[in-house]
Amino acid sequence: MFNCCIRSNVIGKMNKKIRTYCFILAIIYVFVVMYTIFTQIASFKAGFREGVRGVPREILHVNLMPKNGTYSFPDKASDISGRQDVLIEMNNAKLMVLNPVELPKSIVIGYYVVLCSAFILLGCTIWLPFLFFRVIRAASKGNLIDLKVIKRIRKIGIILILFYIADILANTIDTLKAEYLVHFENYNFFIDFSGFGTLILGIVTLLLAEILHMTLKMKEEQDLTI
Structure with a gap:
């Protein structure tokens, strides 16, 4: 009886911690979503206005590498105070190419694949x-080791990995377009693979799903043995 009470108290404390962490995680998730919407809405409005005007153009998000190497600071800007000059090195940029030449079919096909x-x-x-908050809800109730919940966690991991792949594909197409349409004096274009955060998070999520699945199998085998 005493052991059961201790076990119940331990489980209660663990569930309380899980609920607290889930609540914090939910707040962070909502903040990230709202911040993303807020930062992207200006870009969406600008693209819509340009589309209404009907002016042929290509809007590209590109990564830049100075031809003389990093920390070469090939550009110069004037300080409005007039006290000094400032050297600049750009690492990324948004380009709007007006009246662009016709792109090769391979790039056009790649663009439609990305689209x-x-x-x-x-x-x-x-x-x-919806997947995320259903998992959070299950965790707050202590029902994390459940086949349906594990499948949802696995789906979240796959979606996160797809986000990374899609970002790389979009960056690749924009880079190929830029290399065909534009040539800068001091910069080369390059494809950036460094946004590993989403990829790592997706793999960790899949790993968590597999650990929970193994735990569920062991629990089922233990129940059968008993």
Whole structure:
């Protein structure tokens, strides 16, 4: 009886900690989503206005590497106070190419592949919060080791990895477009693979799902043995 009370108290404390962590995680998630929407809305409005005007253009998000290497600071800007000059090195930029020349078919096909994947990822973006909060809800109730919950965690991991792949594909297409349309005196374009945060988070989420699945299997085998 005494052992049961101790076990109940320990489980109660663990569930309380889980609920607290889940609440903090939910707040962070909502903040990240709202911040992303707030920062992207200006870009969406600008793109919509340009689309209404009907002016042929290509808007590209590109990464830049100075031809003379990093920390070469190839550009110069004037300080409005007039006290000194400032050297600048750009690492990324948004480009608007007006009246661009016709792109090769391979790049155009790649662009439409990215565009189609964007619609799929839009659905995943809408679906992801529902998966996330259902997992949070299950964790707060102490029902994390459940096959349905594990499947949801696995889906979250797959979606996060897809986000990383889609970002690399979009960056690749924009870089290929920029290399074909524009040539800068002091900069080369390059594809940035360094945004590993989403990829690592997705792999860790899949690993968590597999650990929980193994725990569930062991629990089922133990129940059968008893």
